Amino acid sequence: MIYSGAPAAPRVFDSVLRGLLASPDAVTYRPRMKAEPDRETARESIIEFRNVGYRLPNGQPLLEGLNLAVGRGETLVLLGRSGAGKTTALKLINRLLNPSGGEILVEGKSTCSWDAIALRRHIGYVIQEIGLFPHFTIEQNVSLVPRLERWPVDRTSARVNELLNLMRLDPAKFSKRYPHELSGGQRQRVGIARALAVDPPILLMDEPFGALDPLTRGELHKEFRQLQRRLEKTIVIVTHDVGESLLLSTRIALLDAGKLTGVFSVKEFLAAREPVAAAYVANFRMYEEAERTNEPD
Numbered sequence: 001m002i003y004s005g006a007p008a009a010p011r012v013f014d015s016v017l018r019g020l021l022a023s024p025d026a027v028t029y030r031p032r033m034k035a036e037p038d039r040e041t042a043r044e045s046i047i048e049f050r051n052v053g054y055r056l057p058n059g060q061p062l063l064e065g066l067n068l069a070v071g072r073g074e075t076l077v078l079l080g081r082s083g084a085g086k087t088t089a090l091k092l093i094n095r096l097l098n099p100s101g102g103e104i105l106v107e108g109k110s111t112c113s114w115d116a117i118a119l120r121r122h123i124g125y126v127i128q129e130i131g132l133f134p135h136f137t138i139e140q141n142v143s144l145v146p147r148l149e150r151w152p153v154d155r156t157s158a159r160v161n162e163l164l165n166l167m168r169l170d171p172a173k174f175s176k177r178y179p180h181e182l183s184g185g186q187r188q189r190v191g192i193a194r195a196l197a198v199d200p201p202i203l204l205m206d207e208p209f210g211a212l213d214p215l216t217r218g219e220l221h222k223e224f225r226q227l228q229r230r231l232e233k234t235i236v237i238v239t240h241d242v243g244e245s246l247l248l249s250t251r252i253a254l255l256d257a258g259k260l261t262g263v264f265s266v267k268e269f270l271a272a273r274e275p276v277a278a279a280y281v282a283n284f285r286m287y288e289e290a291e292r293t294n295e296p297d
């Protein structure tokens with residue numbers, strides 16, 4: 001389905017589409033640092049990494065020994081430096097990558113036992129580069145999976161309108177536009193709307209609010225928190241941003257150089273002695289304290 005007059009689709013978009021159409025080819029739960037009962041694992045696990053490793057074909061490890069459980073309705077933030085392995089961990093959940101060792105369970109079933117297409121349609125995925133198809137209108141982008149699922153036309157267009165309204169994008173204004181006719185923040189909203197289209201119980205979001213101006217990001221954060229309460233999804237969200245982690249997460253999983261450094265509640269993270277977590281918090285505080293420390297002498 002190529003629409004004339006629209007820009008050609010780069011390869012990345014083809015690969016996203018292929019992922020939804022066809023089969024391709026830990027975040028661990030570690031015991032808490034303190035010997036206290038774990039509130040979150042009392043919930044039913046929806047995603048579970050069991051001793052998961054991922055290596056490149058040349059043998060280079062990108063992830064090692066990940067153990068992590070994400071409970072139903074939880075919003076787990078994966079925090080870590082660029083190159084830590086966050087996107088790799090997300091791709092293992094929806095089987096865009098297969099683990100080299102260990103296994104990932106989604107709703108109690110190994111990802112290898114899931115039909116890959118069924119698994120991907122069960123999981124909304126907001127990809128790091130937003131990943132809208134440039135040759136599809138906004139309406140066609142958001143309705144991609146409903147159309148693949150052969151929803152009737154009127155149900156599909158009602159759903160697109162509902163989602164665009166949910167993301168505060170007026171359907172009358174935006175449906176027929178192409179992605180290049182939107183601002184970055186509007187495109188990010190469309191990416192989120194597309195991931196929610198068939199109401200998947202699980203949502204993977206890879207830096208969904210990155211590259212936005214702080215005010216727009218703040219507005220989207222607010223909307224996201226309302227959505228969390230209303231939609232009750234199980235969400236894994238990748239970010240570099242400590243403020244975002246504190247605001248949106250039920251827990252923070254810290255990845256460093258392919259390994260899980262720890263899993264923390266917001267309160268635990270702010271008080272953590274673990275060096276990487278403490279470095280993040282110190283960095284965050286530096287900006288918080290700028291008002292006081294940047295006074296002229």
Ligand SMILES: Nc1ncnc2c1ncn2[C@@H]1O[C@H](COP(=O)(O)OP(=O)(O)OP(=O)(O)O)[C@@H](O)[C@H]1O
Pocket residue numbers: 056062080081082083084085086087088089128
């Ligand atoms: N196909 C690949 N071939 C070679 N190296 C790869 C490949 N995929 C990922 N890597 C490397 O693996 C590491 C982890 O990549 P990943 O994309 O998971 O990082 P990330 O934590 O998401 O980083 P960022 O925050 O920058 O998005 C990086 O050093 C990256 O360069």
Ligand SMILES: [Mg+2]
Pocket residue numbers: 086087088128206
């Ligand atoms: Mg990434």
